[in-house]
Amino acid sequence: MTSSIEIYDTTLRDGTQGHGISFSVADKLRIAERLDAFGVQFVEGGWPGSNPRDIEFFAEAKNRTFTHARLAAFGSTRRKDVSAAADDQVQLLIAAGTPVVTIFGKTSPLHVREVLQTTLDENLKMIADTVRFLKANGKFVVYDAEHCFDGFKEDTPYALATLHAAEKAGADIITLCDTNGGSLPNDVAALTRLAVGELRVRIGIHTHDDIGLGVANALAAIEAGATHVQGTINGYGERTGNCNITTVIPILHFKLNTRSVPPESLPQLTELSQFVDGIANLRPNPRLPWVGEAAFSHKGGTHVNAVAKVLSSYEHVDPASVGNTRHVLISDLAGRSNIVMKAKELGFDLSADTAHLKTMLAAIKDLEHQGYEFEAADGSLTLLIRRVLSKARAPFTVDAYHVSMRSEGGTSVCEATVKVRVGDERAHTVADGDGPVNALDAALRAALATFYPQLQDVRLTDYKVRIIDSTTGTAATTRVLIQSTDGVAEWGTIGVNENIVEASLQALVDSLECALIHTAAAGA
Ligand SMILES: [Zn+2]
DSSP: OOSBOEEEEOTTTTGGGSTTOOOOHHHHHHHHHHHHHHTOSEEEEEOTTTOHHHHHHHHHHTTSOOSSOEEEEEEEOOOTTSOGGGOHHHHHHHHTOOSEEEEEEEOOHHIIIIIIOSOHHHHHHHHHHHHHHHHHTTOEEEEEEETHHHHHHHOHHHHHHHHHHHHHTTOSEEEEEETTSOOOHHHHHHHHHHHHHHOOSEEEEEEBOTTSOHHHHHHHHHHTTOOEEEEBGGGOOSTTOBOBHHHHHHIIIIISOOBOSOGGGGGGHHHHHHHHHHHHTOOOOTTOTTTSTTTTEEOSHHHHHHHHHOGGGSOSSOGGGGTOOOEEOOSTTOOHHHHHHHHHHTTOOOOTTOTTHHHHHHHHHHHHHHTOOGGGOHHHHHHHHHHHHHOOOOSOEEEEEEEEEEEETTEEEEEEEEEEEETTEEEEEEEEESSHHHHHHHHHHHHHHTTOGGGGGOEEEEEEEEESOGGGGGGSOEEEEEEEEOSSOEEEEEEEESSHHHHHHHHHHHHHHHHHHHHHHHHO
């Protein structure tokens, strides 16, 4: 490892400005502790001057111990024409009790004149006074130069004067911010190089992803001499988001041979990403670099064949090095290697010369042709492989069902009747639901509950319907994908039919059969 780069996480401040992101105080504390354990150097907890929740967060955080990370409170330079000490927002930064305070100030003359509506000189004083006041109160001060790259383009001498004002007043780090996220890597590199040459303090970089260059711009600044990078987990943030540090951290480690977080934390990266998504109640983005579910997926037969022989042939690093896993996708592009690797992933021991392989591949290709899509339906695929391998009898069969629907005074009522058979025993149940599939699910579950009480814990977490052949209108084939969980495992199942209820029933039956396999395995 050569040099070292500081990671400054702003998931709890800039990240919370993102679409659909909201954290309670307890959420923020959990994330802060997790980031600390992971080993980032700074955790920005919030802006005490902007909302009471952040004040509460800092009050709670005082009772916690952080090992790796130093907690930062975020705010702005003092208001114009008052002293820093007389500014309530600045006083709240002191009251937050954090070792680090980060303040942003204006770099662009346009913003000073039009937004702050003050003079260029007063802006320099606002920066210097605030930094000096915070330093006098014993804080480690990070100065964020807002709209820095735009400011440099507009008036380079003035932009530099703002940075000098912060440095002279004692700022410990000066961060160049691409607040609007529209800069290009070449410009970011050139201006960072200029700032690094002019100033003696550590230079940081804070970028946004508005044109898809958040990470690229941060790396350009690092190449030009910045040694502190700000960003968020999974790239959360306003508009299209901030620089994604779950991308930056492994690039620094694996591609630039530069130290940031402790190397032993890297295998926890995927878990960290999913943990934060979990708290934010967001479905993880499968296409995220390094940590996304699809980051190390192999679909085409030739790729999978090559990966089976030499792992590095289609993988830039070992997925386990960032805590991710290799996934083999099954589709009509699949070859024998896909099936063998997928079967291994699902816990079956197959080899390329297993006798049943040809039957399996033919069955999968035929079903895919009919409209099945096993990529999102591991559960159904597991059942298919089991049926071919063991010719095991299904744990239950649905002998008959009936679904009816009527409308009464503006509300619709659905009722389903199901007859199931388990061995020689039969059950016959009726249930209501707020839709035909819901009613069918309730009836089926009630019928099976007498035989398999463990099915009570199974829940549907997602239900997706897609029309596959749109040329035939309402007679088109319907594909139903169901995602289910028993609170521990999660699995996907699929049904395909011209009739949406029939397709749903297939997916439901597969889902419950998978649940029985899972509970049997868990009990073993
Ligand atoms: Zn920002």
